[in-house]
Amino acid sequence: MASLLYSWRHIFLFLAVAAIGKAVAAGYTRPVFHPTPWKLAYATFYGDETAAETMGGACGYGNLFNSGYGTDTAALSSVLFNNGYGCGQCFQLRCTKSQYCYKNSPITTITATNLCPPNWSQDSNHGGWCNPPRTHFDMAKPAFMKIAQWKAGIVPVLFRRVTCVRKGGVRLMFQGNGYWLLVYVMNVGGGGDIANMWVKGSKTGWISMSHNWGASYQAFATLGGQSLSFKLTSYTSHETIIAYNLAPSNWRAGMTYGSNVNFH
CATH class of the missing domain: 2.40.40.10 (RlpA-like domain)
Known part of the structure; x- marks a missing residue:
């Protein structure tokens, strides 16, 4: 009986580790946001x-x-x-x-x-x-x-x-140009808010974006002609998600690009 229980414990541990691995691969950490008192x-x-x-x-x-x-x-x-x-x-x-x-x-x-x-x-x-x-x-x-x-x-x-319940992933509306990228963050689930944001071009490392105003973030960097990935952290829950290759290399200002990840 002891060996049987030992085996089941290993199975549960394996399943838990697998679930965490899938979450990490999908580009998000588990939620910690809860409704507040009235x-x-x-x-x-x-x-x-x-x-x-x-x-x-x-x-x-x-x-x-x-x-x-x-x-x-x-x-x-x-x-x-x-x-x-x-x-x-x-x-x-x-x-x-x-x-x-x-x-x-x-x-x-x-x-x-x-x-x-x-x-x-x-x-x-x-x-x-x-x-x-x-x-x-x-x-x-x-x-x-x-x-x-x-x-x-x-x-x-x-x-x-x-909790903000949203359909689909986070959406980013681009403004600026190839040397200054201004992004408006929309359709954010979970806490609904953004504390920090980073952008990564296909030829760069992660670049920290500064808070401009409202729900917008900016990066003063040469990013034209590169596919772009984004990392976002929630202001309330401190969760982090990563949207890999959200925008193609021919991205342009005035366009909105959707991701397949969101806060929960």
């Missing part, structure tokens, strides 16, 4: 029902329909925006303690795509809703209307960070 904040909305005014934004995602985020988005107060490191993060919100909340307090999930800047000409409790140190969500109107009546203007909400 906290109290406030929410307003901007734009109209079409969400046309929410397109673009400080994160640099451009047209939010084309980039996959749609209208379930919000601009964050600077405390949450965190100099752009909050871009791409996902939150669940539900209206609370207001006559304008919908019955049974439905929950909606939004992605952070923009900055709600301070308005120092207004009191923080009367118009300056996004002034530090307030935690505030300025939602796209269609998203706001999922939790409360729009005529409320502003409502208290409970919120928590949640």
Whole structure:
């Protein structure tokens, strides 16, 4: 019996090592991000029902329909925006303690795509809703209307960070040229955010990219005419993924390139 148990232990160990090996080969480490506890904040909305005014934004995602985020988005107060490191993060919100909340307090999930800047000409409790140190969500109107009546203007909400569930791999939108590469990182799963990024040309080693603004990173290097690989680390979970040969050697600015890896 002892020898049989010993054999089963070896089989389980072998399977575990094999699974880890597959994960490493696929270019990612195991997830460590977990939802956060519920906290109290406030929410307003901007734009109209079409969400046309929410397109673009400080994160640099451009047209939010084309980039996959749609209208379930919000601009964050600077405390949450965190100099752009909050871009791409996902939150669940539900209206609370207001006559304008919908019955049974439905929950909606939004992605952070923009900055709600301070308005120092207004009191923080009367118009300056996004002034530090307030935690505030300025939602796209269609998203706001999922939790409360729009005529409320502003409502208290409970919120928590949640895992971003994305279809497909991380996508990178290129700007710049063969000597300066600027990349916008989109469709990020897991924590939804990026802390650090590196690029590797087919003729170079790994080159550290600096944070530009929002969800964009840049490299001042000669990379034209080379296929490009990227390594990314999540700001929240510290996971690392590697997208090998994400862009072909004839890559060009203005194009978006998809990978087959993502955070989980």
